[in-house]
Amino acid sequence: MWAKLALKLFAREFRRGELTVISAAIALAVLTVLTLSMVTERIGQSITQKSSAFIAADRVLASAHKLDTAFITKAKEMNLQTAQMVYFDTMLFANDEMQFSSVKAASNEYPLKGELKVKSSLLGETVVAQGGPKPGNVWLSESVFYSLNIDIGAQVELGAALFNVEKVIVEEPDAPFNVFSSSRRVLINIADVAKTEVVQPGSRVNYRQLYAGDESDITSFYEWLKPQMAENQRWYGVKDRQSPISNSLNRAESFLLLAGLLGIILATVAIAVSAKRYCERQYDPVAMMKTLGGSRALIRKIYFMHLLMVCTMAVIVGLAIGYGLQEIATHYLAQSMDMELPMAGFKPWLVAISTGVICAVMFSIKPLLDLFDIPPLRVLRRNLGDRLAVSRVHLGLSALTVFLLMWLFSNNIKITLILFVSTLALIGVLFVVSKLIFGGGRKLGLKPGNSWSLAIASIQKRANVNAVQLISFSLAIKLLLFLIVLKNDMISDWQSQLPADAPNAFLVNITQNELEPVNNYLAENDILVSDFYPTIRGRVNAVNGEHVARKVSLQDNEKKDEEARSGIGRELNLTWLKNVPAQNEIIEGQWFDENAIGEASVEESMLERLDVEIGDTLTFLIGAQSFDAKITSVRKVNWATLKPNFFIILSPDVLKDFPATYISSVRIEPEQKQAFSQLLRTYPTITAIDVDNFVKQIQSTIEQVSLAIGFVLAIVVLCGALVLISQMQASLGERMQEIVILRTLGAKGRLIKNATLYEFLLLGGLAGFVAALFSDVALLIVQQQMFDLAGKLHPTIWLVGPVSGGVFVAALGYFMIARKLKQNTQGLVRALA
Incomplete structure (x- = not known):
């Protein structure tokens, strides 16, 4: 009996459009997660497969x-x-x-x-x-x-x-x-x-x-x-190789993973807002059913069945649309990349379905329980039940649900914690700020009949609703700013490492006598050349007088000296320079001065490998000769730049008496290859290492990764916009009631439009400002911890955030209200009824 009633009510609500909001939100969550998961997985597999050419295998x-x-x-x-x-x-x-x-x-x-x-x-x-x-x-x-x-x-x-x-x-x-x-x-x-x-x-x-x-x-x-x-x-595999391509792949996968996480957050926000809005719109029907004798158990069965039907329908629709979107997207990307994208596995489907079901249940339980508590007297007193208490337990469970979904999707506790904690901090700050600002609305002595006065009054009147909207707006803006700035920083970092004029060949084994004529020949033929670096092979033989373990021969059954200090086990390429190389950064200590005697600068990973620190003395062995050098600085080296780099650089005085050869990187254009070949014929002892193909492959991979990232970013931006729309729709009914009252009191349409525009402008601007600040702090942490980038603040977005937030939210809100204002008062009353 109750099932038949539930189906009739469901059909009536569906025809009226009451279920469209929550259905669309759940479908949005499912299609967002499915599309992002499938696109990122297929692109990631494709780029990895193509990059496997760097090792000629998988x-x-x-x-x-x-x-x-x-x-x-x-x-x-x-x-x-x-x-x-x-x-x-x-x-x-x-x-x-x-x-x-x-x-x-x-x-x-x-x-x-x-x-x-x-x-x-x-x-x-x-x-x-x-x-x-x-x-x-x-x-x-x-x-x-x-x-x-x-x-x-x-x-x-x-x-x-x-x-x-x-x-x-x-x-x-x-x-x-x-x-x-x-x-x-x-x-x-x-x-x-x-x-x-x-x-x-x-x-x-x-x-x-x-x-x-x-x-x-x-x-x-x-x-x-x-x-x-x-x-x-x-x-x-290819990602295990320490090279620019492996770094690019790892960063790309991290970004795509991050975009998926942010998509989940946006989807959960949309469901939470829509579920609450749907249940609030059912307060009157529930009160009516209770007045006519409907029991709490009957009502519970009806609406739980509605939730099940809505969830099932929305998940199916979301999966269908999501699959269609990712097919369109991957087809376009496959053409742009000139490569076939492999099919995705079952994980995106499972994650999408799980996200839709879990979110629908977890974010609907509390609104449904509130719905069952609506008193029958609401039929006479329409305000009863409007201010039900917020359950801290439900808020905690909702937060835990979001955290677990993010962790399930990413399988990375570190990045999940960074995003989750920064989001909680944003919500907490916005809640306090909204209470302070919206609570002070009464104290502003603005003139009656003014659009700004009406906007401020509207903000103050709906303090709680606006606080929720402010948090939703700010969260969406924060995530969008976060992804946009991170994407730009990543691509900028890649392009700075491999610019259009990056070296594509190296000259090795240049003798001292050949140095000047080779340099002159390159200049005469307009071949771009970097600095010439002297090099000599040497071994770190001892640290602070303690000999390091030498490499043993397993073939001759030699045993390793367990008491000896760990060393490198091979010879290193040493150089001596007066100035710090452009692609190096001193992170500790001081570079050599003009009077430096017996000093060494060590790259940071080599410092850890040798287990040494500034002030320690290294003993080097070159042939049969040994010498000491004291560590005076530590360098961070950008190995991705296609220029000569060294683990250890010595002060010029140390190796001045040792014979050395020189190395340099050059940029050979197609029309210069004949002249370059002539150079090699003239100096046959010089070795030329062609890395042009390597450079082209890296640049091609970066272009493909950038294209993929741009598409995923577009999806997340669309999701953020839909979240903003769903939040505005949640307050649309109440705003229509205000419009009817204001029109009845003689307010002009222009006054109402401007007041609405100013209200959303204030909400969007405030949300954008707070979002920009939190986005920048989260970016600083994520860039350093996840992407190995030099973290930096972005003051530009502190201005872009408020402006873009205010303009976008105001334009969207104005557009939605303007459509309603075109109707006459009688039409609005009928729509509300």
Whole structure:
């Protein structure tokens, strides 16, 4: 019986439009979370997949010792693509010339991701290779041709084997980005390694196994592989590499995650406001039912059934619209990025449905319980029940619900706490401010009949309602400002690291005698060049007189000295400079002065690795000579800039008697490549490291990330606008009553319009000002803690926040009221009835 009544009431309320507000709010929450989750997941997977070209695979297993081929067999059984590689350094001979080169021996499947580009001659066109060299053939980088003075078709000797020179290597997807490593690249087939007889017991060789496939298959394979991995084996993906691209990917994923979190907050606010508004509009029908003998239990069943039906319908509609939106969005982004976006998993669906159901229940329980407490006497006294007490328990549960949803979505307690606490602080401050300002409305002696007076009076009359609106406005504005400024700061930081004229090649092994003529040649050909840095290889041998542990040979069963101090285990590239490099920042201590003797500046991560501090003395070993240097400063280095950087910089006096070579970065434009090639022919001992492809890939990835971030930001901005609209709709009924009363008393339409405009202008301006302040503080914390950016304040938004908040809220409120003012008084009365 009660179910039939509930269905009739539901149909009547649905036709009247009473359920549209809460239904739209729940649907908004669901579609927001689904759209953001699916778009961010698909974009994140796509960018990660494309960026996998930097390692020529999705994952790599690396080892200094030969890897078990059983790993490859198992991976193939689990539907993964595989390839194998071996790296070693050796001498390359041709005629009477020789060159120390870095050899990569790869299987036929290489590369699994990315493109290997070659030329058939030094002046030929670049093409994408279909597989690597066949056995007996060798592909060489361009610099090797100049060093050995050979051409295509020549023969070179590598170890005990002869090879035919077949191709010129132009680009390798996984070429190491190390400006101090050799650019003399040699690529052979892995089947030819044995016949070279170069790899012997004790040889310094690096082994790689490449894997590519579905993420689920890779995860399953790694679970099988992990227990069998030795300590000297490493499993890594593109985000594990310490490079500009990994930093960009991590920042992009963090931003997309952050946008999703803010979308959840906005969605929960919309549901809370709409649920309360719907229940308030049911006070009179409930009072009428109680007057006619309806029991509390009957009413409870009816409205709980309404909630279930509304929730089910809204979730379905939200899922349908959300899926459609993300399909449109990802189709547009796929065309803009010129790449196919992978399908999202089940998590976005589960999170969206959970968000809709949990929010609908948690934010509707208290308004529904209030609804059941409406007294029957409200039929005669319409104000009964309007001021029901706010439950602190419900507020606490609501806050906990939001926190848990954010944590569930992000799986990051740190960022969840930062956003949640800053939001609570904003609400607390706004509540106090609204009480002080709105409570003082009576004391303002404004003239009657004035629009400003009417606006102030309206604000004071609805102090509690306006306090809630102020909090909602400010919260939405804060989140929008937060995302917009963060997005601009991130992209600005990326662009500053890799500007349009970023270096795309490095010159290494420049001798002192070649320094001046090389510099002059570059200037004559208008080739942009950075500073020349002297370099020399050296090892940190002791700290404060205590020797560090040297690297032991596992091959010879040597044991590590457990009592020795931990060191680096390898030689470092040292330099000496008078001035601080542009991409370095002194964060502790003082840089060398003119009279500096035996001083050192250490990069911050190296300081931690050596477990030293300012004032400690480092002992360096270069060849058979050793010397001391005292640490006088600590530097923060921007490794993302494509310029030479160093872990340790010494004062000029320390290494003045040591022979050194120089390094510099240059910018080679397409029309300058011929002149640059001539430089390498003239000075064959100089090594040129081409990173142009690397720069292009990073810039391309950053552009794609920026596009994705811009789209996600647009979604969140739209959600914020819808929250503002739902909050204004919540007070629309009461405002219509005031309009009817004012018109009856003879107020002109212009007076009412201006008063409404001024009221929303004051609310929006105040909300924008407070939102700007809290947004800036939260930004400062998040930039430092989550994005590794130099946190800074943004005074500009302190002005932009109030202005944009006031203008937007005023325009929106004025538009909504202006439509109602077009109706005559009789029409408004009928609408209210």
